[in-house]
Amino acid sequence: MPTGLGRRDFLAAASVALSGGMAGCAGVFAEEGNQVNIAGSSTVFPVTEAIASAFSEKNPTVNLSLSKTGTGGGFGNFFCAGRTDINNASRAIADAETEQCGENGITPIEFQVATDALTVVVNPEADWVDCLTVDELRDIWRAGGAERWSDIDEDWPDEEFELYGAATTSGTFDYFNEAIIGEEENHRSDYHATERDRTIVQGVQGSEYAMGYFGFSYYSENPDSIKALSIDDDGACVEPSIETAMSGEYTPLSRPLFIYVAKESLADPAVRDFARFYMERAATDLVSEVGYVPITEDQRDENLAKLDEAIAEVTE
Missing domain, CATH: 3.40.190.10 (Periplasmic binding protein-like II)
Structure with a gap:
């Protein structure tokens, strides 16, 4: 992190590169190796933004596109429509959203990444x-x-x-x-x-x-x-x-916070690398620094096991 900048200041600067509208985004089937598209909850956004900033420091060639659309707007207009790889969600996916995803060949995988005090x-x-x-x-x-x-x-x-x-x-x-x-x-x-x-x-x-x-x-x-x-x-x-x-x-008013990853997107090395990085960092102080409770080490390990199983299924 640059000397003299607090994490909030750093994230504000980094968000210029990380955040943007979804118009013209490359979508789930983006060119492999350089693109991850994320929309959804504004509540989960600070967690994803912080983790995306840390990921970008280590992976500067990967383009991360973040947008606040609301949980439902993210599912309905982007994730289940096949336009994004990951949806931030401050509630569990609804049955109708799961059905919409299925109709479009999208398999949502749920990962709890934090706990919020609404x-x-x-x-x-x-x-x-x-x-x-x-x-x-x-x-x-x-x-x-x-x-x-x-x-x-x-x-x-x-x-x-x-x-x-x-x-x-x-x-x-x-x-x-x-x-x-x-x-x-x-x-x-x-x-x-x-x-x-x-x-x-x-x-x-x-x-x-x-x-x-x-x-x-x-x-x-x-x-x-x-x-x-x-x-x-x-x-x-x-x-x-x-x-x-x-x-x-x-x-x-305490509630779990999630991200949903499209299983099909895990065929892309950039998406699976970012998802694995996210799971590892969600159990650290990086989450508490933006105002939420990190997941436990046991939850992290369960997330990673679920992620590895999904990756194996799409890369065999």
Whole structure:
């Protein structure tokens, strides 16, 4: 890493070379040896970006194309359509997505690469709130629920919420919907929905009455300008952190993060080299440095065994 640059600064510079739109990408059947195309979750993006930067230092001739499309957008528009080799995912692949992949001759292989503490944030000036119960959070984010802070607690400001959250194509939206809203209610639609987590950061920074949610990594970049709320799921307020996600205390918003690799793409040496490098680095501090919990050594070994089996099947 260049002297005088922090990891965040280095990644910001490296992302100019690594990140880009998917238009014109070479796709799954790119010229062998120099191209790996990746889309999907913005939550998983910082992990993949960090690992891709480290890989590029050692493999400068391999072109890595990264794009934030949301988990669902990545599966539906790119990965299962045969246009990318890897999809970042903040939830497991859906049955319909697996079916779409199959129809296009794509076999998705799942690898857990980290654990996230999905984080609810407010403006630092919102000094009336530090913790919400799951029921209170549900009432704020469900359709037909609370409209004003005072609807949750009469001592809180009689001001409308300004809400920022994940777009419906996002795995973060799906996970939050399942964990907080539940099957009997719908996520409200009158909020600022975006795939760009930094847009959520900026929205919450700009309004005393704002609230948003996203992966812990984006909070860890901005701890002085936004405030993370603790969540009370079982009678105790637990703050989001790498430690509480690792211990299992932070419920129900701790969640696994994945990448999916197209088995067919593993015939390409660049894809299989990058996938193996990814599995090895996902068990290191490189993951915690971007704000997530690394996988264990046992998980790493299971991933590598699964990867080697798939590689053997496509290279025999």
